[in-house]
Amino acid sequence: MSATTYTCPYCRIASDASGTTCPHCGAPTDVRARVTKSGWAEQPPIRDMARLHFNRSTVQISGKYVPVAEMRLDPEDSVYFGHHVLLHSEPSVRLDMMKMAGGWNRMLAGMPLLMMTAAGPGHIAISADHPGETLAVPLPANHAVDVVEHRFLVATGNVGYHWENSGIWFATRNGDDQEYHYPLGQTMDRFSAQGGPGLLLLHAPGNTFIRDLRQGERILVQPSGLIWKDRSVRMHLHFEYPRGNYWFSSARWQAKSVWLVLQGPGRVAIQSVFEPPEMAGGIVNSSGATTQYW
Amino acid sequence: MDRIECQWCKAQNEPERTSCSTCGAPLDKKNLVSDSGWTEAPRLRDMTEFRFSNSTCQIEGEIVPVAELALAQGDSVFFEHHVMLWKEPNVPLSAMNTGGGARRMIGGMPHILSIAQGPGRIALSKDATGEVVVLPIHPSHEIDVREHAFLAGTHSLNYSFVRIKGLVNVLHGGSGMYMDRFVTGGEQGLLLLHGYGNVFQKTLQQGEKILVEPGGFLYKDSSVQMNTVQQSFKTGMMGHHNMYLAEMVGPGRVGVQSMYVHHGSE
Numbered sequence: 001m002s003a004t005t006y007t008c009p010y011c012r013i014a015s016d017a018s019g020t021t022c023p024h025c026g027a028p029t030d031v032r033a034r035v036t037k038s039g040w041a042e043q044p045p046i047r048d049m050a051r052l053h054f055n056r057s058t059v060q061i062s063g064k065y066v067p068v069a070e071m072r073l074d075p076e077d078s079v080y081f082g083h084h085v086l087l088h089s090e091p092s093v094r095l096d097m098m099k100m101a102g103g104w105n106r107m108l109a110g111m112p113l114l115m116m117t118a119a120g121p122g123h124i125a126i127s128a129d130h131p132g133e134t135l136a137v138p139l140p141a142n143h144a145v146d147v148v149e150h151r152f153l154v155a156t157g158n159v160g161y162h163w164e165n166s167g168i169w170f171a172t173r174n175g176d177d178q179e180y181h182y183p184l185g186q187t188m189d190r191f192s193a194q195g196g197p198g199l200l201l202l203h204a205p206g207n208t209f210i211r212d213l214r215q216g217e218r219i220l221v222q223p224s225g226l227i228w229k230d231r232s233v234r235m236h237l238h239f240e241y242p243r244g245n246y247w248f249s250s251a252r253w254q255a256k257s258v259w260l261v262l263q264g265p266g267r268v269a270i271q272s273v274f275e276p277p278e279m280a281g282g283i284v285n286s287s288g289a290t291t292q293y294w
Numbered sequence: 295m296d297r298i299e300c301q302w303c304k305a306q307n308e309p310e311r312t313s314c315s316t317c318g319a320p321l322d323k324k325n326l327v328s329d330s331g332w333t334e335a336p337r338l339r340d341m342t343e344f345r346f347s348n349s350t351c352q353i354e355g356e357i358v359p360v361a362e363l364a365l366a367q368g369d370s371v372f373f374e375h376h377v378m379l380w381k382e383p384n385v386p387l388s389a390m391n392t393g394g395g396a397r398r399m400i401g402g403m404p405h406i407l408s409i410a411q412g413p414g415r416i417a418l419s420k421d422a423t424g425e426v427v428v429l430p431i432h433p434s435h436e437i438d439v440r441e442h443a444f445l446a447g448t449h450s451l452n453y454s455f456v457r458i459k460g461l462v463n464v465l466h467g468g469s470g471m472y473m474d475r476f477v478t479g480g481e482q483g484l485l486l487l488h489g490y491g492n493v494f495q496k497t498l499q500q501g502e503k504i505l506v507e508p509g510g511f512l513y514k515d516s517s518v519q520m521n522t523v524q525q526s527f528k529t530g531m532m533g534h535h536n537m538y539l540a541e542m543v544g545p546g547r548v549g550v551q552s553m554y555v556h557h558g559s560e
Contacts, residue, residue: 034341036354036362038382038415042340131357131423206423207355221380242375242408244389257375257387257408272358272419276376294386 009033010043010210011138021050024199025136026061036209043208043269045133052136054156054199057120059136067134068127069154069201073120078157080117085126085153092122117157126154128203135202135269137228144192147228149185151202159198163187167287168223168237168260174281183223183237183258183277190231202227206273213264220259225274230266237261237289256283261290301325302336303430316484317428318342318353328494335427335493335549344428346448346484349412351428359426360419361445361486365412370449375408377418377445385414392453407453418446420488424553427487429513431478436516438473443487443512451476451483458520475516487513491553498544505539509554515546 007014011025020030026046034042046052046061056074061067068087071079080098089095098115118124128134137145139159155161166184173179191200204227213219213233220238229235238259258277262268297306298321305316312322319336326334338359343352348366353359360379363371372390390407410416431437431451438456447453455472476485487493489512498504498518505523514520521541528534542548 034354036341036352037343037350037364038362038417040354040362042354133357206358206419207360209354209360218383219380220383222378225379238383240387242387242389242406244391244406244409257378259381261383270380272355272360272379273421274379274419275421292383294388 009041011136013138013140021047021052023051023053024138026050026052040209040211040270043133043135043210046136052199054138054197055158059199059201061134061136065131066127066129067132068125069134070123070125071118071154072123073118075119075121078117078119079124079154080115080157080161081126081154082152083114083116085128086116087125087127089118089124090122092120093124094119115161119157126201128153130203130205132203132205132271132273133208135204135208135227137200137202139191139193139198139200141193141196144190144231145200145228146231147189147191147200147202148224148226149187149189151204151227152189152191153201153203155191155200156198158194158196159200160192160194161189163189168235170237170239170258170286170289171284172281173284177281178284179281181277183260184226204269204271206271208269208271210267210269212267213262215265217264219262219268221262221268221270222274223258223260223277225270225272226260226262227269227271229262229268232264233266233268234263235260237286239283239286239289239291241291241293243294302333303428305430313339313342313344315344316346316430318344318351319428330496332494332496332550335425335489335495337425338428347450349448351484351486353426357423358419358421359424360417361426362415362417363410363446364415365410367413370409370411371416371446372407372409372449372451372453373418373444373446374442375406377420378408379417379419381410381416382414385416386411390453392455409449418486420445422488422490424488424490424551425493427489427493427512427549429485429487431476431483431485433478433480433482436475436477437485437513438475438516438518439485439487439513440511441472441474443489444474444476445486445488447476447486448484450481451478451485487549489549489551491551493549493551495547495549497547498542500545502544504542504548506542506548506550507554508538508540510550510552511540511542511548512551513547513549514542515548517544518546518548519543 008022010027013024057077059071166188168184240257300314302319303317318338338353349369352362388409525537
């Protein structure tokens with residue numbers, strides 16, 4: 001009997017429809033897609049104990065509140081991750097340090113200085129230390145995504161990693177104090193699958209929503225709500241000043257909104273937990289931005 | 295044809311509906327009431343949609359829910375401006391002058407609330423796990439809410455704030471110096487709150503009292519009096535331990551949340 005082909009609406013990869021979860025991203029295959037009226041699709045949580053396949057290895061997601069990614073590594077496969085997310089490992093797994101360029105800049109940007117690699121055979125478990133969801137982002141060969149810093153959990157060995165300046169910043173002046181703000185962080189991680197498909201696991205606090213932006217379509221999001229985006233999605237800052245009366249003159253500066261404009265084409269993912277940018281003072285300089293006075 | 299009454303907000307619904315059109319509460323589930331009379335606020339189903347005026351609200355997500363509002367022309371909502379998750383570029387924002395600026399600043403409350411005007415879509419979310427509590431406010435009704443707990447109010451609600459009476463209540467009450475007060479005029483309003491953890495509600499009879507952890511207090515009808523009572527426990531020959539609790543005196547509704555910071559002991 002020939003298996004039916006199923007294309008997962010979340011990772012867009014075809015597989016046979018034999019299981020109840022997508023073998024590439026773990027999304028349930030037997031539930032209806034949940035899409036809001038405005039077009040955001042809720043990323044369904046990976047079911048407890050769901051198993052994903054990559055290369056010759058598997059990863060099983062266990063737990064719902066603070067999920068654990070337990071990987072069974074084939075002798076020919078490896079993964080890398082930030083050293084603070086390692087939960088447990090079998091002695092047969094070969095752990096090593098991953099060389100990272102730009103250590104000084106990474107330290108200044110608050111990024112982890114050390115990454116670890118784990119090579120099979122054996123089992124290893126990875127967990128972020130916050131409630132939320134594990135997101136599986138399967139990367140087709142030669143495809144790249146940009147990820148906001150500190151969201152990365154683990155990637156397969158054939159996924160290339162580098163980081164670059166986010167290019168999103170603004171400066172405020174409050175009295176004599178000038179302060180620089182990086183609402184996305186100073187850097188963004190870029191992951192690209194090289195020579196074949198790869199798998200990227202991220203951790204998102206709260207719930208996750210994804211949206212495919214059409215060519216030229218724009219949406220305003222809280223900068224710290226962004227999780228990842230396709231490379232084709234462009235972004236810049238947008239400052240909005242509300243209309244209205246204020247009880248003292250500087251309140252107009254206090255009430256501004258700092259948005260991140262995401263412009264298609266491409267996919268974006270946001271989380272429902274975010275940290276609003278600091279608001280003190282007027283904006284005196286910024287990366288490329290638009291402004292709206294209502 | 296029989297209509298279904300929502301057990302949470304008492305609105306009448308068409309028989310084919312599975313969730314209340316006014317507050318989103320599931321209609322096909324019984325209210326969960328504890329033996330002591332606390333009703334669990336209905337956990338809204340993912341993607342539940344309900345109406346206010348000519349607009350709609352859709353609740354999405356279950357860990358940190360998002361309230362996505364589709365505002366019709368002429369409708370608006372107000373909120374603390376740090377709760378905006380995303381919005382369409384064409385939705386205008388304006389500021390509501392709350393008055394009492396210096397006092398609000400001293401009390402740690404935002405001195406400006408944002409107003410989003412329809413038409414267009416905007417999404418609001420808090421920064422912690424919990425649930426969205428939907429409270430339709432009937433005409434000529436007043437409700438007091440713990441500071442920073444409200445997610446959004448519709449345009450038919452009048453907003454003010456009231457100082458918590460008594461220095462001991464301010465110092466030991468755990469609810470800050472002020473409470474938000476929402477009052478309706480002739481039209482029904484809708485109030486969205488964010489409760490940390492799970493939310494429970496109890497309706498107190500005239501003169502009925504209940505003691506609650508001050509950090510757990512979420513909302514109350516303005517007819518409910520809130521006092522702070524001290525309880526002293528001996529911990530040895532010389533030692534003692536003081537504990538402060540909020541005493542709620544009916545009549546009216548009281549809402550509490552199950553995740554809180556314990557403030558009231560020394």
